[in-house]
Amino acid sequence: MGATVHAAFFSRTGDPSVIEWGELPDPSPGPGQVRVRPQAVAVDAVDTLVRSGRWTTPLAFPVAVGRDLVGVVDAVGPGASGLHEGDRVWTSSAGYAGRPGATAQFVVVDRDRLYDVPDAADPVAFVASLHPATTAVAALHLRAGVQPGETLVVVGANGAVGAALVQEGVASGADVVAVVRDVRAAATLGEWGAEVVIADAGSAAEAVAERRPDGIHVFIDTTGRADTASAVAHLVPRGRVIVLAGRTSAEIDLWSLQVRELRVEGFILSALDASELREVAGRVNARWTEGRPLTAHVGEVLGFADAADAHRRMEAGDLPRTDDGFVGRLVLVPDATSWGAPRTTR
Structure with missing residues (x-):
């Protein structure tokens, strides 16, 4: 066996126990590829869907877990222009559609899926923000x-x-209009510029309608528990419901949908092609340049070797929360002890 790298990987789909901490062949960048040394990898809910097989996507076993990484260019393959050894880069599309995953000492990434890391960005805090930020911008x-x-x-x-x-x-x-059940989040959301409604997801549309009787232009439920039919009923003409947590079903009046030209549209970040992802990345980075980055709270920093435990916690909903009621993110680093206390970009 040739040179190897340590990685958190799986060789078949299943529960978190299929994740191994071991060795994989040391990857070399081919044409149009770049070898990256990850500094931080986010743990996303979609990672558990890929690993479990609940979301079907081509996988080249064995494959490292994780899709979002921030790292440093280690080597550049033929034809991969514009990057040099030592450059800081990020990607949000590793580990699915046949591509290598992120949680390894070195990872090969297609050049057209790598983007510059903003100068002021801390690797841990930045990687924690990537999945939420790219999802928000694209949606x-x-x-x-x-x-x-x-x-x-x-x-x-x-x-x-x-x-x-x-x-x-x-x-x-x-x-x-931000809808939450936890009143502790109201102050921060208000500081960001949102009007806050305290309500359960199931009654969100009705609660908002009392504040916005003229109707809703765009309705997005991140919980999978909102009443989509009620949301559609409260849309303005040509209003849109974007479905990104489709855990329930809904009975919708198609005649109203037609004559009021309403849209109910599914969205999954993984369906974006490379050109769309680059557009999204440009918008995410631009927010940093403008001095108003899209931020996330880092709940806990773990080691690459703790990937299986991180997946267990993600599936169990065992995630840290801030004092003001926000959900914290789990981040993996090569050596957790080197990163000190958890941090936030807020």
């Missing part, structure tokens, strides 16, 4: 087409994705 701009002044309703606004949707909605000039 609001590539799918919903949110416009300044439109009413945007975000249900579950104290979750990682919900918080990013609120921040991006406000930055885009939307009239953002």
Whole structure:
């Protein structure tokens, strides 16, 4: 066996016990590829769907877990222009569709899926923000087409994705209404520029309608528990419901959908192609340049070797929460002890 690298990987789909901490062949970048040394990898809910097989995607076993990484360029393959050894880069599309995963000492990534890390960004805090930020930007701009002044309703606004949707909605000039059950999150959401409604997800649309009787332009539920039929009923003509947590079913009046030109559209970040992901990455990085980055709270930093435990906790909903009621993110680093205390970008 040739040179190897340590990695958290799986050779078949299943529960978190299929994740091994061991050795994989040391990867070399081919044409159009770059070898990256990861500094931090986020743990996303979708990672557990890939590993469990609940979401079907081509996998080249054995494959390391994880899709979002921040790292440093180690080697550049033929034709991979514009990057040099030592450059800081990020990607949000490793570990699915046949591509190598992120949680390894070295990872090969296609050049067209790598983006510059903003100068001021801390690797741990930045990687924690990537999945929420890219989801928010893509859902609001590539799918919903949110416009300044439109009413945007975000249900579950104290979750990682919900918080990013609120921040991006406000930055885009939307009239953002943030729906949460935890009253502790209200002050922070208000400081960001949202109007806060305290309500259960199931009654969110009705609760918002009392505040916005003229109707809702864009409705996004991050919890999978909102009443989508009720949301559709409260849309303005040409209003949109973006489904990104489709855990329930809904009975919708198709005649109303037609004559009022309403849209109910599914969205999954993994369906974006490389050009769409680059557009999204550009918007995410631009927020940093503008001094208003889309942020997330780092709940806990673990080692690469702790990936199986991190997946167990993600599936069990055993995630840290801030004192103001926001969900914390789990981040993996090569050596957890080198990173000190958990941090936040807020």
